[in-house]
């Protein structure tokens with residue numbers, strides 16, 4: 250199985266927000282990514298709208314509906330009532346629920362499934378009742394994946410920040426990959442499909458795909474955007490898709 254690529258547009262939105270101007274245009278770069286083979290688009294509209302604005306969400310839904318109806322729209326975020334309503338109004342194909350505090354600089358941990366199970370059951374049911382696939386952001390660990398399944402999640406997205414941080418330490422990378430492999434095997438046993446994201450790059454993707462052969466989707470934004478500064482958005486999309494192909 251080859252994991253699909255969902256391009257995260259947060260960094261494009263952050264660049265746009267530097268000035269009160271409409272460029273770089275989030276919709277334009279989402280279109281380029283989908284035109285060049287990305288399977289979907291991801292955004293993480295945070296409460297402070299530091300990058301993706303709430304108004305970007307319906308506009309991206311409209312792009313996919315009009316021009317790329319087979320593409321998926323993955324919306325990530327903390328399950329506040331406002332966020333859940335935003336996802337429902339946008340008819341998200343997938344919602345990735347993340348336990349982020351509004352003040353966090355970025356996403357840096359998965360759910361404490363044991364502590365949050367009771368709350369997550371209703372939230373997951375609400376989204377699934379609207380035909381939305383639900384993925385729960387999870388640490389790269391087997392712990393709690395049985396609960397993730399019990400609360401109704403279709404998938405977990407393993408947080409690959411610790412793996413991404415090992416870019417200059419091969420031994421540490423092997424240790425993180427072993428954790429991801431173990432977590433991926435447990436997820437499969439629990440009947441969960443697996444996504445992954447955070448600090449993934451062209452260089453670290455192949456080993457991750459070998460560690461989790463059943464990996465369904467990777468969502469990538471930061472390193473993708475850095476690569477695109479050098480290669481352009483279209484070629485970078487093709488480069489990341491090539492990196493996902495089995496060797």
Ligand SMILES: CC(=O)[C@@H](O)[C@H](O)COP(=O)(O)O
Nearest residue numbers: 259293325347355356446447
């Ligand atoms: C959930 C995750 O790991 C990322 O998708 C997250 O959206 C990154 O958020 P920032 O782009 O705000 O750092």
Ligand SMILES: NCC(=O)COP(=O)(O)O
Nearest residue numbers: 446447448468469470471
């Ligand atoms: N879920 C991860 C994501 O969407 C993008 O994370 P990053 O590549 O910006 O670190």
